[in-house]
Amino acid sequence: MSDIAIELRGIDKSFGLVHANKNINLTVRKGTIHGIIGENGAGKSTLMSILYGFYQADKGDIVIDGKTVTIKDPNAAIASGIGMVHQHFMLVENFTVLENVMLGAEESQILNTSISKARVELKRLEKEYALEVNPDALIEQLPVGLQQRVEILKALYRRADILILDEPTGVLTPPEADHLFRILGQLKDQGKTIIFITHKLREIMAITDEVSVMRRGEMVATRKTKETSVEELAELMVGRRVLLRVEKGAANLGEVKLSVENLTVRDGRGVTMVDNVSFNLRAGEIVGIAGVAGNGQSELLEAISGIRRAVGGKVLLNGKPIDVTGHVDPRELRDRGLGHVPEDRHHVGLVLKFEEAENGILGYHHEKRFLNGVFLNTKAIQADAEEKIKKYDIRPPNPRLKTANFSGGNQQKIVLAREMERGPDVLIIGQPTRGVDVGAIEFIHKRIIEMRDQGMAVLLVSVELDEIRALSDRIIVMFAGRVVGERDPDATEGELGLLMAGVEGRKEAAE
């Protein structure tokens, strides 16, 4: 037996004019975690889809356990011992865990016998790999982390020896991601081979044994993880040197632009999500709000930007009150100098079916410069889009392209360009680099600093602590809806981490 689990030789695949995979060679050793890293659109997902039988390669061979195999559909992939955990879970939400696990691998035509057999097997798997999950729970009632566990169980149930995980942490909270890494380590110890696809450098360093880097459809390098560094991988991915840490000078503080006093917000179920929060935001500074996702940051942003009604408190924008507990019109807020880059660009920030140029004016479309009487001034809109595309390096540079066809990073740049170019006094930004690749992150961070240096007041919310620390002039930590502390950006990660976990904060609040 060789110690090579899977080998790809000269895999080539084109979709029309797009050459997604160019002559890819890859060797994955048995019982290892092999990372595949690359920016969005580098061809990682296409390669894995070929491995899982979703597409057929135009050229090239797949060798598993020393035998050349043809994988013409997912069935063949499963038969070859390949299991895949997809980025978007392939689960039927209103089915139980058990039904999802056995779907497609049922023992017999009659469900009852299949279910009882699957139940026994699932129990065994749960025990063997310490992957507990209630087999009778409905998927839609499970948190995302557990749903992912069901996906892993599905693959194991089909006796997969090679597990492919496609961007598995994109939907997970940091603790859930840590848990996943422990599970993967365990699977590796039990002899499974794991292919781990991501665009996050930190994850590669944390759990892989070897890493292969893809760029623009090519496999550009393979390294032992121990022998490489974040800087080297980033350079390989992007094809040039990348500044992972933004440089910024001292803040030049101006007057208070946004003032929040005792703001309290409840969600639809009546649970208090933002509890008596107060802070000031001055011109020329970036205030970062740190916290584990779900501790009220989203609701805080929504209340300030007029999307969600608050139950108590005051907010002053440029010294004038916003009626946050009554009727707020987001359009009026925009006119008064508030820019908003929402956390969820797909649902709140953009209309994905619109063209780039249309999204570029969304929310400002009523302004005279985009209008010809009652009609849209398409020429002006086009010109505006072209200017922003140039300034923000949005790719592909085509204002007529549907927004859904841009990568995550470029979609984010469309939103940022729209909100920043208007020149608001206060800019609130939620998760500026979620789902954005390394090259674009660098650009976005630079832009945010530039805006600050021009005297804009920036409120930044992010679940990426590194990002908060790199950009902020002051850091406010939220836990369970409350502000549990304020720190300088040179506070250590450990100190902030304790605050975010609510450990330190309780003491401080009590004092």
Place this chain on the structure above:
Amino acid sequence: MDLFHTIIAILESTIRVSVPLIFAALAGLFTERAGVFDIGLEGKMLGAAFAAGAVAAVTGNVMMGLLAAVLISVLLSLVHGYASITQRGSQIVSGVAINFIVAGSTVILGEAWFRQGGRTPALSGDARFQTVTLPFADAVRDVPFLGPIYSELLSGHFILTYVAFALVPFSWWILYRTRFGLRLRAVGENPSAVDTAGISVIWLRYRAVICCGILCGFAGAYLSLAMSAGFVKGMTAGKGYIALAALIFAKWRPVNIMLACLLFGFLDAFAIRLQGNPLPLIGQVPVQLMQALPYILTVILLAGFIGKAIPPKAGGVPYVKER
């Protein structure tokens, strides 16, 4: 006639008019649960009714009529399947097209073949379904209360009527207790999950569409071979749409479907009964109002009383493998 017998009579005709609704709604259940919306139930039923009437008239054999109905209806289903599954077209457009084509062509073909103004010749004897008398129906007729319920309400229906009601638990069993049913429901919720599990989405949806065709065939045959003695143009008269309403109303569940169809059937039977007779206290009610009641009821009940009817998540969306 006393009140008791009036009620028995109304309920008896409720069952009679509910049968095609049950067949058609169950037909819709199979495709829609698999994610293929089917507004063409009406057309398939009408096509099947015509085929049944024509073939039964020519061969003089009711079973040949039924067979022809099923064949034509399955064929139309496959057209819908080809357009909406293979070619990934709009399921609504395809369904509406089938409705129009059938509505026109049945009249043209009927006139060309039989020259009776779009009708098929009147059927009798072996060319038509006969009613079945359940055992002891006559013996217990005079038993008070239960007698008439058994001998008049339950006995004396067509064989297809009993088939329709038997299909309700059978459909439930298929959908919730077999592998086919599990996969069918899965493909209507998340076809990607089915595809990645190594099951063909296309073949699965085609099978669902064929099930729909068979059941619509039964519905059509019932109309022209049992309820009436031959095909009359436009004889489905919107039953396909009422069946769709019943399907939504029933939240895509078999037993609820039967109850919804019986309710709509009851309104229909009541309206027929009421024609020309003023309602006590209210007076004359326009017959159109009664005919519109199923639709009005669906809207009102869906708007507030039975909660949200959540359709299968992937319903109406052609499956495209994403990159």
